[in-house]
Amino acid sequence: MKKLFLLIILLTISSISVYAADENDKKICSGFAMWKDGEFKQVRKSKCMTEAEYQAYLKAPNYLCQYYQKSIWKESERAYGKKQYQYTKEDLIKIKSLKDQGKALCDAGKLKEGEAILVKAIKIISHTRMN
Amino acid sequence: MKKITSIIVASFVLSFFSTVAFSDENVKKLSNFQKTGTAPGIVIPQDTKFAENIKKNILPKIKMPEGFKISLFAVVPDARHMAVARNKTTVWIGTRKDKVWQATDRDMDDVADTVEQFSPSVTFDIPNGVCFSDDGHLYVAERNRVLWFPAAEFFMESPDTVAIPIIDQGSLIPPEEESYNHTARVCAVNKADNKLYVSMGQPFNVAGPDKYPKYDEVGIGGIIKFNRFPGELEREVVAIGVRNSVGHAFNPKDGTLWFTDNQVDGMGDETPPGEINKACKLGSDVWYGHPYYGGGDVRTNEYKGKTIPKKYASNYCKPQIETIAHAADLGMMFYTGNQFPKKYKNAIFNAQHGSWNAIKPRGARIMVTYLDNKGNATKHEPFAEGWMTEMGTYLGRPVDVQQYFDGSILVSDDKAGVIYRISYEG
Numbered sequence: 001m002k003k004l005f006l007l008i009i010l011l012t013i014s015s016i017s018v019y020a021a022d023e024n025d026k027k028i029c030s031g032f033a034m035w036k037d038g039e040f041k042q043v044r045k046s047k048c049m050t051e052a053e054y055q056a057y058l059k060a061p062n063y064l065c066q067y068y069q070k071s072i073w074k075e076s077e078r079a080y081g082k083k084q085y086q087y088t089k090e091d092l093i094k095i096k097s098l099k100d101q102g103k104a105l106c107d108a109g110k111l112k113e114g115e116a117i118l119v120k121a122i123k124i125i126s127h128t129r130m131n
Numbered sequence: 132m133k134k135i136t137s138i139i140v141a142s143f144v145l146s147f148f149s150t151v152a153f154s155d156e157n158v159k160k161l162s163n164f165q166k167t168g169t170a171p172g173i174v175i176p177q178d179t180k181f182a183e184n185i186k187k188n189i190l191p192k193i194k195m196p197e198g199f200k201i202s203l204f205a206v207v208p209d210a211r212h213m214a215v216a217r218n219k220t221t222v223w224i225g226t227r228k229d230k231v232w233q234a235t236d237r238d239m240d241d242v243a244d245t246v247e248q249f250s251p252s253v254t255f256d257i258p259n260g261v262c263f264s265d266d267g268h269l270y271v272a273e274r275n276r277v278l279w280f281p282a283a284e285f286f287m288e289s290p291d292t293v294a295i296p297i298i299d300q301g302s303l304i305p306p307e308e309e310s311y312n313h314t315a316r317v318c319a320v321n322k323a324d325n326k327l328y329v330s331m332g333q334p335f336n337v338a339g340p341d342k343y344p345k346y347d348e349v350g351i352g353g354i355i356k357f358n359r360f361p362g363e364l365e366r367e368v369v370a371i372g373v374r375n376s377v378g379h380a381f382n383p384k385d386g387t388l389w390f391t392d393n394q395v396d397g398m399g400d401e402t403p404p405g406e407i408n409k410a411c412k413l414g415s416d417v418w419y420g421h422p423y424y425g426g427g428d429v430r431t432n433e434y435k436g437k438t439i440p441k442k443y444a445s446n447y448c449k450p451q452i453e454t455i456a457h458a459a460d461l462g463m464m465f466y467t468g469n470q471f472p473k474k475y476k477n478a479i480f481n482a483q484h485g486s487w488n489a490i491k492p493r494g495a496r497i498m499v500t501y502l503d504n505k506g507n508a509t510k511h512e513p514f515a516e517g518w519m520t521e522m523g524t525y526l527g528r529p530v531d532v533q534q535y536f537d538g539s540i541l542v543s544d545d546k547a548g549v550i551y552r553i554s555y556e557g
Binding site: 027028029030031032033034035038039040042046048049054057058063064067068071074075084119122123125126127128129130131 | 179180181184188310311312313334335336337338339395396397399400401431432433488490491492520521522523524525526546547548
């Protein structure tokens with residue numbers, strides 16, 4: 001009876017590990033495609049990472065430093081993002097300057113200080129009316 | 132060169148304003164039961180290679196519980212929110228552009244035979260919100276106007292359908308607060324007070340403190356209600372602190388107002404959560420968290436550390452469901468039909484549009500939320516998914532869910548530009 005019980009436990013542990021391994025290997029992809037002339041066409045090639053890599057990205061100490069920088073770029077530098085807001089020239093200069101300052105602090109390992117400066121840039125974006 | 136530029140700019144401005152004026156003139160004529168002389172509107176062909184590709188490339192990929200079937204109902208460009216008519220098999224579909232469509236199943240085979248431009252004599256401006264009352268009236272909530280079509284069901288074939296502004300152009304919100312983003316309105320009639328309810332997103336990621344109390348007074352970043360027939364408007368704010376709700380419905384069992392709310396960007400890939408809310412009560416003091424909360428109980432970076440004013444904190448109504456971050460929960464409905472299995476009776480179906488604002492793509496599916504006997508949310512799970520490929524590209528992006536005559540549900544998709552019908556065959 002004890003042996004059977006042990007076997008069940010071992011089987012359960014191994015199936016959980018297999019499931020966890022499968023989950024970790026699961027691919028996460030992001031790309032862009034659209035319907036054009038009745039056909040589905042890929043516009044931007046997909047970039048992929050595994051679930052494990054994604055989790056590592058989320059848990060990295062510099063995650064917020066990276067995320068905020070990307071977010072600022074997307075909303076205030078990338079052409080499409082920039083078009084979405086009613087920025088003044090001064091707003092954009094200020095946002096860029098804060099982003100650069102924040103990046104420098106993040107790169108120097110001063111993560112919390114860097115994040116705080118980047119958040120200041122995000123606040124300007126957040127409080128700018130959208131088009 | 133300067134002269135030419137000035138002429139071009141002047142003609143553009145002139146043509147823009149004359150279009151607006153012409154449109155207003157048409158609405159005036161339509162309000163007075165007069166003809167405008169407008170030619171018939173655009174007709175969207177249904178029997179096309181595109182329709183065949185949708186059937187071939189999307190429908191087989193949609194996963195649903197056993198016994199459910201998905202089919203193509205109509206090809207409708209930019210399809211957003213939907214309103215289903217009472218007597219005829221017509222569905223009106225709003226867009227975030229300048230057209231409202233009508234899809235009609237004329238031979239009763241559950242597939243639209245014609246999709247035509249509705250009321251082409253009216254120039255619409257982001258006519259996203261369409262809703263149809265039990266007593267047969269169609270309403271169109273635009274960016275900054277609400278129109279009433281008292282006879283849409285019967286005169287929809289004509290380019291001239293009587294149209295009467297319930298809220299005039301420029302009076303839904305102050306024109307200086309107009310934006311393109313966050314102005315997709317939705318509307319619904321509350322049977323309890325017979326009024327029309329319109330959700331109004333606020334035009335920022337996070338609105339600054341200088342915007343309050345003005346926004347709370349107008350109902351920007353909130354929900355308003357008003358009389359749905361001409362006369363005294365009796366406009367009232369029934370919810371504040373809403374960031375950008377693009378879906379609401381009344382629970383037919385207890386009359387409560389439920390709404391989805393899209394939450395703050397720029398805080399992280401997996402935060403803050405989206406929301407499905409149940410109004411604690413209807414009132415201009417009932418607060419749903421914005422701008423102090425970014426979604427759920429996550430404080431926004433913009434207001435972190437700031438004390439939440441007492442008038443908000445003491446009237447805070449928490450969400451019923453926290454949905455995954457950036458999934459963009461949009462249109463919703465309560466299922467009242469008899470076609471689906473019993474467990475779906477009075478459950479909420481809602482569309483997750485999906486967002487670009489996260490590395491890991493998400494959404495692009497239909498969710499179902501079950502309620503307990505007290506009318507509170509219990510379980511929230513995917514119902515239909517598969518609009519996203521393994522390579523992270525959206526085949527389609529569901530926007531709204533509405534119940535069709537026979538108890539099946541219709542799902543609009545503004546990426547593919549189609550409407551699907553989901554039925555239960557057992």
